[in-house]
Amino acid sequence: MASIPQPGLAVTEHDGSRSNTPALVIVTLLFFMWGVLTALNDVLIPHLKALYTLSYVQAMLVQFCFFGAYAVVSIPAGALIRRIGYQNGAVAGLVVAAAGCAMFYPAAVSGYGLFLLAFFVLAAGITVLQVAANPYVTVLGDPRTAASRLNLTQAFNSLGTTLAPAVGGMLILSGAVLSADQIAALPAVEQAAYRSQEAALVQGPYLALAAALLLLGILFKMARLPRIAQGAQASGGMLAVLRHRHLLLGAIGIFLYVGAEVSIGSFLINFLGERSVAGLSHADAAYYVSYYWGGAMIGRFVGAAAMRHLSPGRTLAGNAACTVLLLAAAMFGQGSVAMWAVIAVGLFNSIMFPTIFSMALHRLGSATGQASGILCVAIVGGALVPFGQGLVADHAGLHLSFAVPAACYLFILYYGIRYANLHREGTPA
Template identity: 40%
Template sequence: MNTNSVNQSSVLSQSEGSKQNYVLPFILIVCLFFLWGMAHNLDSILIPHLKKACQLNNRQSTLIDTSIFLAYFLMAIPAGMMLRKFGYKASMIIGLLVFAMGAFLFIPAANTLSYSIFLIALFIIGCGLTVLETAANPYAAILGKPEGATTRLNLAASFNGLAAMVAPIIGANFILSGKEYTAAQLADMPKSEKMSYLFSEAAAVKTPYLVLGIIVILVAVLFYFIHFPEIKPSKEEKAKTGFFAVLKHRHLRWAVIAQFFYVGAQVCVTSFFIRMAQQGAGLDEKSAAYYLTIYGFLFMAGRFVGTFFLKYTTPRKLLSLYAVLAALMCLLAVTTQGIFVIYALGIIGFLMSIMFPTIFSLGITNLGEETKPGSSWLIMSIVGGAILPYLMGTVIDYNGDNIQIGYLIPFFCFIIILFFGWKRSEVGVKS
């Protein structure tokens, strides 16, 4: 891949072009990657937890994913317009404030045991995250030498991986109770005892999301007072670029497709991780959550290792190799039992680690003045996280609650990612 023109038409002002001016802004951008990583990885805890608290089936529980990722699709174009109008810094502050609003809404949702309010809260969080990612991903790519764009994105995304390790620890200790009852046991409970149990389960989410919302507000205040290097559009970029016109670039079109299936695969793997560990490896709820922490550690480690490997190979080759291995691990997860299921899921986490930033960087390569609409398309493609987990939940429900068979969905996703990396990520091909 040639990253020399990730956004050649956007330039830092000459007075701010020195390397030292990039360090603090880049650190703050890294904080955003961590925060939205926390939001997404707490979903892996929320799905089994709210399934229990709100008495849901698998398909209903995946509406958690649908709510947050549908926001990416609906908000991507408005977020791109906001980015054009207000710039990177203001857009990121707006995204943080919306994110916090959704987190605070978890309190009335828990108090009323209302799954609908939980879903609204998650949708609002998703809207905030859409604005954040639309601004922060290209800003991280642009903030420095063009040839280092993929490396910077993978480095920043490594802290998204750190969140994948931290969130399950928080979930295991502050959200999951370890108390599980069968449908028959709940039916035999006195109504008052049953409702007390369900409200207690729902209330467990209030403190973590209240704290998360406060932290997000504090980060927004910090962003307001910190100076960010100004990224000025070139003369060419000042001309409005058609939102659909950018799809004339084949590598972007296929990056959008690949990102759709990548996000869908990641959300499928993590959303059903706890139940997969319970069913396939025979673990209890809390033990499964701690293994999810190990999964998060491997995801984080994969980001750092992948960033290192990118010094010696091209992003498209590394992406293709990881996609092949991830597909094989999915098959292993489907066909084995016991601890081998956990091993397969952990390796999938390691392999998925570099996929989002690598696909993103490959997609916006050489777009120049069209980088912003191209970024919006790539953010819109995150809607795969809304659709594919629901499909996976449907497959599981129609196969007698067989979690393992559902992992064929991410298997097919990785095959499509392989096709993009190996055959459709070249820049400048018109067909």
């Protein structure tokens, strides 16, 4: 998943003789890590669904708790950053995320409820980390190429989301998974032993992630990074900022885009396990989730260069139209057609987030920082849209449930068409 920078910021302390490259490398490592942590949800959802015999809606509580943290924590995180500074804020976010990872160890012997709490704590740390670290992308270089740098760093975020499902599938989903009927047929003692054994598979990987996050926090604390000051904010409240229609529709676009991207990834392993599609085991399907996120990675590397020359609105509309057609093929197709159609959506997702983001903030002046905070809260779409798809999947089947993300992309198509000439015409009404 992509992440939001905070415009309206400036470097207040920097040695002009030093290159920005070391600082960008450190920030890029953070993008990579939260890509890993976010994509691992796609592996854990089918694992926990099978382990606790959950419905699709119940399984989507993972994404509800994870992405719900963005809505709950973003504003307090901003206040924390203003108090302790951006670099210390990033360190605090890494420590909280590490604590969330460590909570997976007791969750393995306590049940689904503690898993959900661990997801929330982990995501709370990531939210603080994003609010603190993202500004460096915009200030470490020429402001005119900030969008290009954002695409480049997000490509490394996508590298994390690409590698995580394959590695996570190997570590967590490698064992034989019993069906709900097979679990129910076991004696109570054997059911408890089976659930304990399967739940314990997450302990080692998440303890390793906790250690990596703490190490990264130490390195980030020791790094010599420029000091960043918050720019002036616009007067007036949130409603005043939302009077800019392209921002309001852009926030809706961020909500729907993040929701659609997360929802597809969440259901992909189960979808590829359908006999009418590929009939893959969870472990084998996890590798194809890497292809889904890998398409986004490739597209973002290409987009880092291509978006310097292409019309943002037209490119956004074209990509959204392709995703709608691909999801229609997944809904009504079978076998390899349905399988590769839904995987290919990842490629066309690639430039959507930074493009919607830059269009939504176009020429907002002193309102830019406040508007960026609104877009950060809109990431909560990743918590709610998967619920919608889960409801459809439980009542109408997994194939038809992809109508939910398809509807999200239809709105993004509309947004791209409506503001196709945004950067030529100036600030829209």
